[in-house]
Amino acid sequence: MKKFFILYFLINLFLFSENLVNIKDLYQKSKRYDNKIVRIRGEAIGEKIRRGKEICINIKDENEDYVIGVILDKKMSEIIENLGRYKVKGDIVEIEGIYYENCPFHLGKRDIHVMKIEVVLKGEKYTEQISIHKVIFSLFLVFCVIFVIYYYHKVSPIK
Numbered sequence: 001m002k003k004f005f006i007l008y009f010l011i012n013l014f015l016f017s018e019n020l021v022n023i024k025d026l027y028q029k030s031k032r033y034d035n036k037i038v039r040i041r042g043e044a045i046g047e048k049i050r051r052g053k054e055i056c057i058n059i060k061d062e063n064e065d066y067v068i069g070v071i072l073d074k075k076m077s078e079i080i081e082n083l084g085r086y087k088v089k090g091d092i093v094e095i096e097g098i099y100y101e102n103c104p105f106h107l108g109k110r111d112i113h114v115m116k117i118e119v120v121l122k123g124e125k126y127t128e129q130i131s132i133h134k135v136i137f138s139l140f141l142v143f144c145v146i147f148v149i150y151y152y153h154k155v156s157p158i159k
Helices: 002-016 022-026 130-154
Strands: 038-052 053-059 066-072 092-100 110-122
Touching: 022 038, 022 053, 022 066, 038 110, 066 092
Parallel strands: 066 110
Antiparallel strands: 038 053, 038 092, 053 066, 092 110
């Protein structure tokens, strides 16, 4: 029995110890990862796009401006509560799934078919702080433009 548990532990350690892959690397080294199981981490952004029994969600790399679509079933998608958009920070998720450079199921699009998903950090809503200095400077520029237009019409002869 002990041998079975040790063997089970080693197999899981070997299979699931792969490091996280940057989404940027999926684009730049796509042949290396094509049709292989990858793990990525990023912010869930945009909208949940429903197509039949599947849901597509875009995942943005935390450090780069690279985005990839992930395909998952409706039940898996329910753990994602916050999708990033204006004034909302999306949930940070870790996804494990099969990466396809040219997906045979989705018109040859690049995507990941999710096998396992985990929310690492919950997203949140936030308010934007506008600096009073920026408001004052903007008003100053508006008055400058109005003055220049007024002066131009006053000085230039009417034809």
